[in-house]
Amino acid sequence: MIPDLLWRCPICASNDALRHSQRWLHLEVVDCTVCGTQWRVRRVVGDNYYLKIARSGGYTTAFLPGVELSISAWYDLMKQTVHLEALPEPPNLLEAGERLYLSSGQATLWAEAQPAFSRVDPLSPAAAEINPLSVTDLPGTEAECGRVVLGQLFLTNQRMIWQSSSATEEHPKPSADPQPFTFPLHSVNGIYAILNLGLSMVVGMRLYYLRFTNESPLKWVTYVALLAPQVKAESGHHIRTSHY
Amino acid sequence: MHEPLQKIIHKQYQKKYQALLIGLVKRLGGARLRLGLGWARIFYRLKIEEDASIPVKGGCLVAFNHVSDIADTMVYLVIHHRRPDVYLFSWSLNIGIISGLLEALGLPESGEHLLVADMRRTLNVNELLRARQVLLDGGCVAIAPEGETTWDGRLQSPLAPGAAWLALHTAVPIIPIISRGGYDVQPLWQREKIHLTGRIRIRIGQPLVLCEQPLERVSDAQLQTASQRLWQVLAELLTC
Numbered sequence: 118m119i120p121d122l123l124w125r126c127p128i129c130a131s132n133d134a135l136r137h138s139q140r141w142l143h144l145e146v147v148d149c150t151v152c153g154t155q156w157r158v159r160r161v162v163g164d165n166y167y168l169k170i171a172r173s174g175g176y177t178t179a180f181l182p183g184v185e186l187s188i189s190a191w192y193d194l195m196k197q198t199v200h201l202e203a204l205p206e207p208p209n210l211l212e213a214g215e216r217l218y219l220s221s222g223q224a225t226l227w228a229e230a231q232p233a234f235s236r237v238d239p240l241s242p243a244a245a246e247i248n249p250l251s252v253t254d255l256p257g258t259e260a261e262c263g264r265v266v267l268g269q270l271f272l273t274n275q276r277m278i279w280q281s282s283s284a285t286e287e288h289p290k291p292s293a294d295p296q297p298f299t300f301p302l303h304s305v306n307g308i309y310a311i312l313n314l315g316l317s318m319v320v321g322m323r324l325y326y327l328r329f330t331n332e333s334p335l336k337w338v339t340y341v342a343l344l345a346p347q348v349k350a351e352s353g354h355h356i357r358t359s360h361y
Numbered sequence: 362m363h364e365p366l367q368k369i370i371h372k373q374y375q376k377k378y379q380a381l382l383i384g385l386v387k388r389l390g391g392a393r394l395r396l397g398l399g400w401a402r403i404f405y406r407l408k409i410e411e412d413a414s415i416p417v418k419g420g421c422l423v424a425f426n427h428v429s430d431i432a433d434t435m436v437y438l439v440i441h442h443r444r445p446d447v448y449l450f451s452w453s454l455n456i457g458i459i460s461g462l463l464e465a466l467g468l469p470e471s472g473e474h475l476l477v478a479d480m481r482r483t484l485n486v487n488e489l490l491r492a493r494q495v496l497l498d499g500g501c502v503a504i505a506p507e508g509e510t511t512w513d514g515r516l517q518s519p520l521a522p523g524a525a526w527l528a529l530h531t532a533v534p535i536i537p538i539i540s541r542g543g544y545d546v547q548p549l550w551q552r553e554k555i556h557l558t559g560r561i562r563i564r565i566g567q568p569l570v571l572c573e574q575p576l577e578r579v580s581d582a583q584l585q586t587a588s589q590r591l592w593q594v595l596a597e598l599l600t601c
Contacts, residue, residue, distance in 0.1 A: 121550035122512055163406075163542040163560030165514050188548075189513040227369060309480055311454060312510065313549055319481050326369075335512060359509055360517040 119147050119158070119166075121313045122188065124333035127195035128154050129176045133332060152176040165189060196361075201274075201343055210280070210297065211273060219272040219340050226266045226279060227326040270327060272340055274347065276301045277318070302348045307357040308341045310334040319357075335361055378553055379458045382430055383465045385555055391465055401435055405546065405561045413536070413567050415443040420496040420533035421568070423447070424524050425540065426516055426595055427505035430552070432543020432561055434462060437503065439538070439563055441468065444501040448474045448492060450523070476502070478523075489523060496531040497575070506591060514544035516596055525571065525587035532575045534568035535591060539598045566598045 118137040126134045129152035136148050137158075145158040153174030159167045169185035186194075203216040211217060268281035280297040300320045307319040315328040316337050327334075342358040349355055390400040401407045415423065421444075425436045440447050449471075451459050460472045476488045492502045508521035528535050546559035571587050 119550055122548075160545050160556075162545060162558065163562075165545055166548065189515055192513045307480060310509070310512075313552055317480055322481050324481065360507070360512070 119188070121333045121335065122192055123147070123195055124336040125195050125198060126152060126154070127191050127198065128152055128174065128180055130198035132336065146171065149174060154180070196339070199339060199343065201340070210271065210278060216274045217271060218274065218344070219337065221270040221329055221332055223282070223330045224268065224270055225328045226268060229324050272337070272344070274344065277305065302344065302356065303352040303354040305356050308338055308359070310338050310359045379461050381553065381555070382458065383461050385431070386434065386462060386465045391467065401561070404557055405542070405559045407435060408562045409439060409565070410562065411565045413565060415440060415536050415565065417443055418499065420499050420531060421501050421536055422496060422524060422528055422533050423501065423503040423536045423538060424506050424591060424595065425503065425538040426599070427507045427510045428514070428540055428543035429510065429547035429549070431547050431555055432540040433505070435561060436538055436540050436563055438466070439565070440501070440503050441471065446474070447501045447503050448476055448495050450476045450478055450488070450492070450502070450504040453477045453479050485523070489526060492527055493530050496527060496533045502527065506588070510549050511544070512549050514548065516592070516599060518592055520588040520592050522584045522588055524591060525584050526579060528571045529576045529579045529583060529587055532570070532572050534570050536568055537566040537591070537594045537598055539564050539566070539595055541599065564598055566594060569594050
């Protein structure tokens, strides 16, 4: 649905505010639940989708009813509104000086039981040619996986924090005081959107997969990509991300 | 019982979609689709424009833009029509879907010609070396150098380095192919709902030769320059 792409209202800049309605014999519309703007969706065959403002929420005079732009143009406008802004801190989660940028709703995390390959340093194809045989005889890439956890993901300026909230396969009863575990950003090698399904994280050589209940994986990719230059400057570590 | 992560994701989220996509391909003509892409020409008003042909023999790397599953399937069929020996790069997560599609298209044997890419990029070295050998032996490899399907319909930048790496190490020509009109048929944000009509245009561009002789060593700067050149060629094809 369109909120997978436009995960933030391009007009009032509220995250996760848009709702896309497609009903039989009704106009296809997108509504912002915060500023009240409504767009009509029009598909132009062989070209793109166009969103026309049908109702202005009165948030700004720059976008009045009748303004129509392609979905790519709305996406560009949306991206211009995205900045790293600290959110109010959840209790007992952050360390001193740590800033919280994103907090997810309910999500499911799958984690590989064993990393596929213990080597942490990423090798570019150019680097691999120096001694390709050293990395061609790898153990199986399909590492075993089975740990499934429900919980919430947080992104700060230093790490990603996973706080489990419910049962796991291994521990069917929810823990009374679930311990959060963290992925320091300097050990996160990549964050990728898996189509529109979820988010994949490569931490060291271990793969994690997250499925959000009601959030776009593109939002997380975008925020991590915005943080990546900061991580590079502080630790020299490069985080790869999907295109956004 | 532990299972590979890819299998878990595929089972939980992709199975329904796989059935939908394969069902559609079958309704569009199944195996007959590759004999002239008949139904696609009617439903999607498919047009194929060739500035140059895909060579029927000799090493060549085909680079295409990654728009939607339905448009990419048509591009694959166009390539396969000229080069039945084509090897295709695919994410490990999509292997199940692609194998099912190939079966629906009457090409189950092509399932053995899949090169599997992993998000842990170090693990891709094996498949890159395999693809390089295919090209040096005179085979054909198809790759979507953007790496991922576009979210907003535009060509993504920068390209992943794999295509340029292969071309520089083998000195084979890159055949650029772009498809237009696949985005509104099946945008990524609505991947599970495929429109049954559209206007898809596939264009095959002039071969791009990045070097005359295979290079022994390739620097990151060379990779970046070559990728940028390939991106420009694809972008120009999209605009004309």
